[in-house]
Amino acid sequence: MTDVDFERVCGVGDLPDPGKQVFELGERYVVVFHVAGSFYAIDDVCTHDGGPLGEGFLEGFTIACPRHGAKFDIRDGRVLCMPAVCGTPSHEVKVENGEVFVKIIERPKKKYVWG
Amino acid sequence: MTQTTAIGLTQDAFETFLASRLEPRWLTDLRRSSWKAFQELPLPHDASPSPKQEEWRRTDIRRFRFDKFPLPSHTAHASSSNGQPTAVGPLLAAGLDLAGSAYALDSRPCKARLDPALAARGVLFGSLDDLVQSHGPAIEPYLFTRAIDPLYDKFSALHAACWSGGMILFVPKGVVIDQPLHMFSAMSPGQSDFGHALIVLEEGAEATVLAETASSDHAAAGLHCGAVEILVGPGARLRYVNLQNWGSGVWHFAHQKALVGRDAKLQWTIGALGSRLAKVNQHVALVGEGAHAQVNGVMFTDGTQHLSYHTLQHHEMPNCTSNLLYKGALQGDSRIVWRGMIKVDRDAQKTDGYQRDDNLILSESARADSIPGLEIEADDVKCSHGATAGRVDDEQVFYAQARGLTRKEAIRMIVSGFFQQVFDRIAVESVRDALGDAIGRRVREYD
Numbered sequence: 252m253t254d255v256d257f258e259r260v261c262g263v264g265d266l267p268d269p270g271k272q273v274f275e276l277g278e279r280y281v282v283v284f285h286v287a288g289s290f291y292a293i294d295d296v297c298t299h300d301g302g303p304l305g306e307g308f309l310e311g312f313t314i315a316c317p318r319h320g321a322k323f324d325i326r327d328g329r330v331l332c333m334p335a336v337c338g339t340p341s342h343e344v345k346v347e348n349g350e351v352f353v354k355i356i357e358r359p360k361k362k363y364v365w366g
Numbered sequence: 367m368t369q370t371t372a373i374g375l376t377q378d379a380f381e382t383f384l385a386s387r388l389e390p391r392w393l394t395d396l397r398r399s400s401w402k403a404f405q406e407l408p409l410p411h412d413a414s415p416s417p418k419q420e421e422w423r424r425t426d427i428r429r430f431r432f433d434k435f436p437l438p439s440h441t442a443h444a445s446s447s448n449g450q451p452t453a454v455g456p457l458l459a460a461g462l463d464l465a466g467s468a469y470a471l472d473s474r475p476c477k478a479r480l481d482p483a484l485a486a487r488g489v490l491f492g493s494l495d496d497l498v499q500s501h502g503p504a505i506e507p508y509l510f511t512r513a514i515d516p517l518y519d520k521f522s523a524l525h526a527a528c529w530s531g532g533m534i535l536f537v538p539k540g541v542v543i544d545q546p547l548h549m550f551s552a553m554s555p556g557q558s559d560f561g562h563a564l565i566v567l568e569e570g571a572e573a574t575v576l577a578e579t580a581s582s583d584h585a586a587a588g589l590h591c592g593a594v595e596i597l598v599g600p601g602a603r604l605r606y607v608n609l610q611n612w613g614s615g616v617w618h619f620a621h622q623k624a625l626v627g628r629d630a631k632l633q634w635t636i637g638a639l640g641s642r643l644a645k646v647n648q649h650v651a652l653v654g655e656g657a658h659a660q661v662n663g664v665m666f667t668d669g670t671q672h673l674s675y676h677t678l679q680h681h682e683m684p685n686c687t688s689n690l691l692y693k694g695a696l697q698g699d700s701r702i703v704w705r706g707m708i709k710v711d712r713d714a715q716k717t718d719g720y721q722r723d724d725n726l727i728l729s730e731s732a733r734a735d736s737i738p739g740l741e742i743e744a745d746d747v748k749c750s751h752g753a754t755a756g757r758v759d760d761e762q763v764f765y766a767q768a769r770g771l772t773r774k775e776a777i778r779m780i781v782s783g784f785f786q787q788v789f790d791r792i793a794v795e796s797v798r799d800a801l802g803d804a805i806g807r808r809v810r811e812y813d
Contacts (some may be wrong), residue, residue, distance in 0.1 A: 278670075280428060301424050 257345060257352035264349070266290075271314070273305035276355055280305070281342060283353060284325045286312060292342040292353045293328045297321050299335035374433040375404075375524065383437045383528060387495075390502040393509075400516040400526035407520040418519065424703045424735055425645050425674040430617055435558045435589040438473035438530045456550045457800040458576040458609060465545035466491045470531035472557040478533075480547075487541050494532030494564055505534065508566050513595035513623040521619040521645075525560060525591045532562035537571035539599075546794060549577040553612065555586030563594045567602035569627075574605040576797065581613030581640070588616040590641075596624035598632050600654055605633045607797050611804070612640035614669060620646045628654030628683075635662040635792055637801050638673050639808070649678040652686035652714075662788045663692035666805045667700035667732070674703040679721065681714040681747075690721040693788050695781050696732035697810055703735045708749050710742040717747040725755040726784050728777070728809075778809045 260274045266285040273282050273295050280295035282305040293314075295305045302318035309315075313331060315322045321335035328341035343354040380401055384394065410422035459467070466480035468491065478492030490497055490504070498505050510516050516526030533549045551561045565575060581588060590612060598604050604624075612618055618641040626632045638644060650659045659679065667673055679688040694702045708719040725734035736753035758780050766776035782802060789798045 275429070278429070280426075296426075301426065 257343075257354045259350050260353050261351050262349055263346060263351060266351070269309055271305060271309055273303070274353070276353060279355065281353060281355070282314070282325075283344070283351065284309065284314070286325065290344045290346060290351050291325045292344050293323065293325055294340045294342075296339055297323075297335055298330065298337050298339050304339065375435070375437060375528075376433075379437045380527065383530075387530075389499065390506075392506055393498060393502070396510060396516070397527045400523045401528075403517050404520055404523035404527055407517075407523055409520060421647070421674075421676050421705065422645070425643065425672065427617075427643065427645070430643075434587070435556075437528055438558065438560065456548065456578055456580065457611065457804060458578050458607060458797050459546070459548040459550075460796055460800065462548070462576075462794075462796050463545050464548050465543050467548040467550070468492050468533045469549075470533065470551045470559075470561055472552075472554050473531035473560045475531055481545070484541070484543060488538040489541060489543065490534060490536035491547055492534065494534040494562060495530060497534055504536065505564070508564060508595065508597060510595075512597060513625055514593045514621050518621065518647075521591055522593065522621050525562070525593050525619075525621070528591075529560045529562040529593070531559065532564065533577075534564045534566075535573060535575060536564075536566045537568060537573050537602075539568040540570045542572040543574070546574040546576050549575065551577075551579045553579070553581045553588045553590070553616065555581075555583045555588070557588055559588070559590040559592060561590070561592045563592075565594075565596045565604065565606065567598050567604050567630075569599045570601045571599065572603040574794065576607045576609075576794070578609040578611060579640075580611045581616060584613045586613055586615050587642075588612065590616055590618045590620065592620045594620070594622035594624075596622075596632070596634075598624065598626045598630040600628040600630060602627065602630045604631070605793065607635045607637070607792070607794065609637040609801070610640055610644065611637070614640065614642055614671065616641045618642075618644035618646070620644075622646065623649040623651065624659070625651050625653050626657040626659050626686075629656040630654060630658070632657075632659045633662070633791070633793075634659065635788075635797070636664070636675075637804075638663070638665040638675070639804055641671065641673070643672045643674075645674045645676075647676045647678075649680065650688060651680040651682060652688060653682050655683045655685050657683065657686045659686075659688045660791065661688070661690040662791050663690075663694075664785055664788050664801055664805070665692070665694035665702055666696075666808055667694070667702055668697040668808060668810070669700060670698065671700040672703075673701070675705075677704070677706040677721070679706075679708045679719055681708070681710045681717040681719060684714055685716045686714065687718040688720070691788055691791070692723040693726075693785055694724070694734060695726040695728055695784060695805070696734055697728045697808070699729075699731045701733045701735070703737075704753075705737040705739070706751065707739040707741060708751065710740075710744050710747050710749065712743040715744050715746045717744060717749065719747070719749040721751045723753045724784070725753075726781065727755060727757050728781070774809070778806050781809050782806060
């Protein structure tokens with residue numbers, strides 16, 4: 252793992268707390284969250300219907316898909332509520348010198364199980 | 367000499383494109399009004415929610431950029447030494463005695479050929495770009511008038527404004543063409559294809575058309591923004607095969623529509639193997655009493671391919687039948703979306719409509735979405751639909767392995783058997799073989 256893999260997305264002050272914003276990173280769109288002083292990043296894709304999570308309702312560490320209400324934990328992409336049944340990919344985030352960086356983590360897609 | 371305009375679908379590029387074509391006034395006006403619509407219409411993800419946006423719900427094109435692709439500049443025909451546009455040969459026409467063939471490269475026409483005996487009987491076949499200049503009045507009533515609406519969405523408008531490298535078949539009343547006609551469009555890396563196919567069969571005519579696409583580089587980026595317009599006159603018979611075999615970096619957007627007249631028959635088979643992302647509207651309208659349409663689809667996806675097909679069987683008149691069968695097999699992280707609708711108008715009594723979509727999921731993370739639908743206003747009809755999705759049966763694999771086949775051979779055989787129901791409907795043997803071989807080569811071993 253090298254720092255080269257991290258890509259700057261925004262400044263710490265650019266995202267309110269709580270807040271979220273969608274960024275295009277490589278071949279995917281990623282939602283970056285700022286909640287309780289920390290930053291998190293997950294794919295901008297609901298695994299139920301492909302809905303844009305970045306347009307969803309953020310409550311605490313939970314994001315709800317605007318289409319059918321499936322919920323995901325923004326900290327690790329875990330699915331929390333039907334109708335989605337598998338998690339969405341989460342990515343590594345670091346903050347340095349007031350800038351937010353995201354590193355895309357490529358993982359095998361999860362099977363259709365809870366958690 | 368051939369050239370392409372600067373990268374990007376800009377106003378300047380469009381003006382250069384238009385100036386190079388020397389087309390009839392009515393066509394230039396159509397292009398200009400469509401270009402205006404293209405500029406005004408929003409991209410799907412920027413549009414307000416509407417029933418039409420539902421088509422794009424599962425297809426994300428936020429990464430698509432119009433400014434990465436050129437418009438073709440039609441200063442001359444694309445050159446080719448052997449009559450074919452690229453080193454990549456077509457699949458469908460192998461070993462066939464063809465009545466005619468027409469090729470295009472990067473949306474520019476190459477050489478076309480038609481049996482002189484058919485030309486003498488009034489058949490028109492070849493480059494639409496050329497024939498619209500020499501036979502404009504004969505073509506004008508059919509081009510973007512009855513089948514494809516240029517204002518449907520941003521891509522249909524772009525296509526109507528910039529179509530190039532098109533192909534046409536016009537078969538006059540009562541003329542029967544026994545041998546197939548072949549249309550082949552190819553694309554070089556980073557190029558665009560705005561091909562338009564116009565097929566018109568007058569009353570009692572018969573023809574078989576094999577159309578296909580391919581990329582000279584299997585992974586290079588490209589854009590296809592095309593359309594197919596088919597008008598089958600009363601009592602006419604058309605067999606149409608359309609194989610989409612672009613490379614894995616091509617964005618494929620297409621509107622395809624057929625109008626089937628009184629007592630006419632259409633057999634329309636699509637093969638979808640290539641492209642990075644495909645969004646296709648395939649509509650069949652039964653506009654004459656007693657019309658029949660059979661629609662077949664074969665899809666095979668791999669990697670991160672995303673194919674989105676939206677079919678409509680529109681019964682406008684009584685006593686018509688339509689039968690749609692789509693079959694898809696998916697590998698890797700690929701996805702197929704199929705939304706099918708049978709729409710029956712109030713006057714279309716005694717309709718018999720059917721649609722079915724089967725999917726074979728060959729990997730853990732591939733995904734198929736099948737969404738059939740019925741919209742019926744008449745009260746004396748028979749309409750039904752079905753959809754399935756499943757994995758290869760391990761017991762079938764074990765059975766085949768117990769008889770000496772490797773796991774890969776077994777899966778290839780099972781996949782082939784899965785598609786056999788569609789292949790059985792295809793009368794042209796070379797097409798069956800080509801599709802079967804192309805799919806067989808793509809099947810990978812998986813756990």
